[in-house]
Amino acid sequence: MEQNRESILKLPTHVTIIMDGNGRWAKKRGLERLNGHQAGIESVRASTELAAELGIKYLSLFAFSTENWGRPKEEIEGLWGLMIKAIGDETPTLMKNNIRLRVFGDLEGMSENLQKQIYECIERTSHNTGTQLIVMLNYSGKWDIVQACNRFKNEHPDEPITEESVARYLSTADVPDPDLMIRTSGEERISNYMLWQTAYTEFYFTPVLWPDFRKPDFRKALEVYSQRERRYGKV
């Protein structure tokens, strides 16, 4: 499974990606934005494949933010359709490669059919022990912190909120914080993504648009990460 790791000396345990630039990719080609999202699915496949080949334990992808509801209805519906279809179509490949699908975000209130299809794939792959592919759907960092505080307070009304208690109730509670966050398309922002979990994450920004992001681009990011020195606020 673990191939071509020579130039990547230090492998991150958790890589997270803000997949950005699908719309610009489509516009440059005179296509609809949805064609950009469709092309972006191929990049999801390539990135997942490389993560599994290298033995990266967690790959999380920011697929739909709570702010994305502000987009035109047709784009939103088209994007959800593409994601559901991709999850369904790829389930056999995930099984074959021992990849476990997980989804974090606010799925309450989403259509039952949509939840059903997502949970089916989650269930089928739940015993896979290789790379965990984590899709962040209807997710935002502020939502995650607030829901963590509320759930904690519901269960422990008399206890004060601490850093440990928030961390324990985040949607990502059993996943280590990302070591590396990649954002494509030249934007250099966190955009209300994993705000709590990225406190000590290394950031890597690339001008490559998400639909053009393939294994060599991912590998380059891993090589840069591998040369970074992480000090966690110490000297």
Ligand code: FPP
């Ligand atoms: C950002 O580009 C991209 C998105 C909002 C959606 C990304 C989702 C996918 C590629 C599908 C993932 C599928 C699975 C199954 C995980 P943008 O539209 O903001 O681009 P722009 O900034 O150029 O307009």
